[in-house]
Amino acid sequence: MSAPATRWQVRAQRPVAYDVLKTPALFAPHNDALLAFGRREGARRFVVVDANVMRHHGAAIRDWFGQHGVEVHLVTHPGGEECKTLEACQDLVCELDTFPIHRRDDPIIAIGGGVLTDVVAFVASSYRRGVPHIKVPTTLMGYIDAALGIKAGVNFNGNKNRLGSFEPPQAVLLDPAFLPSLPRRHLLNGVCEIVKLAVIRDRALFAQLEADGAASIAACFANPAGEAILDRAIGGMLEELAPNLFEEELARKVDFGHTFSYGLETRHGERLLHGEAVLLDILVSVQIARQRGLLAGDDAARVFALVGRLGLAPDLRVLDSGTMWHSLLDRIEHRNGQQRVPMPAGIGQCVFLNDITRRELDAAVPALHARIKADHELVLEC
Ligand SMILES: NC(=O)c1ccc[n+]([C@@H]2O[C@H](COP(=O)([O-])OP(=O)(O)OC[C@H]3O[C@@H](n4cnc5c(N)ncnc54)[C@H](O)[C@@H]3O)[C@@H](O)[C@H]2O)c1
Numbered sequence: 294m295s296a297p298a299t300r301w302q303v304r305a306q307r308p309v310a311y312d313v314l315k316t317p318a319l320f321a322p323h324n325d326a327l328l329a330f331g332r333r334e335g336a337r338r339f340v341v342v343d344a345n346v347m348r349h350h351g352a353a354i355r356d357w358f359g360q361h362g363v364e365v366h367l368v369t370h371p372g373g374e375e376c377k378t379l380e381a382c383q384d385l386v387c388e389l390d391t392f393p394i395h396r397r398d399d400p401i402i403a404i405g406g407g408v409l410t411d412v413v414a415f416v417a418s419s420y421r422r423g424v425p426h427i428k429v430p431t432t433l434m435g436y437i438d439a440a441l442g443i444k445a446g447v448n449f450n451g452n453k454n455r456l457g458s459f460e461p462p463q464a465v466l467l468d469p470a471f472l473p474s475l476p477r478r479h480l481l482n483g484v485c486e487i488v489k490l491a492v493i494r495d496r497a498l499f500a501q502l503e504a505d506g507a508a509s510i511a512a513c514f515a516n517p518a519g520e521a522i523l524d525r526a527i528g529g530m531l532e533e534l535a536p537n538l539f540e541e542e543l544a545r546k547v548d549f550g551h552t553f554s555y556g557l558e559t560r561h562g563e564r565l566l567h568g569e570a571v572l573l574d575i576l577v578s579v580q581i582a583r584q585r586g587l588l589a590g591d592d593a594a595r596v597f598a599l600v601g602r603l604g605l606a607p608d609l610r611v612l613d614s615g616t617m618w619h620s621l622l623d624r625i626e627h628r629n630g631q632q633r634v635p636m637p638a639g640i641g642q643c644v645f646l647n648d649i650t651r652r653e654l655d656a657a658v659p660a661l662h663a664r665i666k667a668d669h670e671l672v673l674e675c
Pocket residue numbers: 343344345346349371372373374377405406407408409411431432433434435438439440442443444445454471472473474475476479482567
């Protein structure tokens with residue numbers, strides 16, 4: 294008989310609490326929302342700002358820190374997927390070493406799009422084994438999605454987000470005043486993620502998009518209806534994220550549009566933005582749901598009509614079922630052995646599929662081409 298093993302067990306729970314706070318005109322002189330986090334006496338802040346944000350809003354940001362007596366070290370970082378690298382993290386760590394901050398009460402501040410907040414959050418999760426950080430999203434993608442949760446990461450070895458961590462921020466501060474300087478393509482990129490939420494979990498949001506989406510895009514969401522759309526999208530996103538922050542549950546509604554898009558985005562990175570790839574996945578999924586009879590013809594037609602009405606122009610040329618099938622196989626690893634593909638079963642209703650076949654995908658691509666061509670011709674005739 295072998296001797297009984299000596300065993301010690303360690304158990305711990307890490308509480309997570311952070312505010313997502315909408316605070317318009319964050320860098321107006323009177324606004325001190327940013328001072329609510331970290332020390333005020335002798336405050337030092339390491340601030341990373343997206344290079345394009347710096348171009349449009351840099352003076353206001355710099356002035357704000359000066360007006361509030363905060364010693365600041367401003368670093369710019371270019372946005373764009375190609376800058377979401379380990380090298381970018383190493384550069385930031387080297388910069389951090391030149392500007393000592395208190396490990397607990399001088400939070401790093403990330404001001405930028407999803408690329409920048411993912412990179413900075415990853416640095417914050419590993420610098421001295423973890424320092425606090427605050428996210429200030431400046432793209433629509435960040436505002437309604439990327440900055441809200443706790444996922445951090447960089448692309449590596451040809452794979453998106455291959456290295457990353459779960460790192461709760463100290464706070465997320467939302468200022469819609471950043472959106473008007475965003476190029477239209479990037480605004481629409483974020484709209485694709487709102488469409489995702491509407492189709493898979495929120496019929497009322499879908500109706501809001503139908504009624505007010507186009508006008509809201511034209512107004513950069515600075516109109517009351519646009520604000521209502523963003524507030525609803527954020528609330529819905531947080532309802533999905535909060536009970537499953539660390540993704541113990543791998544069947545996630547918010548993964549709608551993120552199964553086939555992964556491969557498309559990896560393969561056509563120079564051509565497709567994240568939301569654009571998500572939109573293609575949404576349309577393929579709607580087509581599959583239609584083929585299976587999960588989605589009624591009228592509902593599928595409403596989704597296609599909404600995409601047209603919002604001015605989203607999916608680039609169908611990049612669709613190929615081989616890439617998408619391999620993407621699904623990769624997602625099976627990511628989702629621990631099962632497909633767990635969220636699919637619409639009616640607008641605002643979700644089911645999870647584990648039995649999508651290559652044949653279905655092969656059929657969906659030409660059917661989608663034919664559908665969009667027919668819709669287009671209909672519009673031209675009108
Ligand atoms: N962590 C998450 O949960 C999560 C969720 C969704 C997406 N993401 C990630 O987000 C990334 C995409 O984010 P993104 O779409 O914000 O891209 P991005 O950060 O590259 O920003 C897009 C472009 O807009 C510019 N920009 C940013 N703010 C601006 C402003 N206010 N005015 C003018 N220009 C501005 C940037 O310089 C860049 O050129 C992807 O890497 C994706 O994986 C992460």
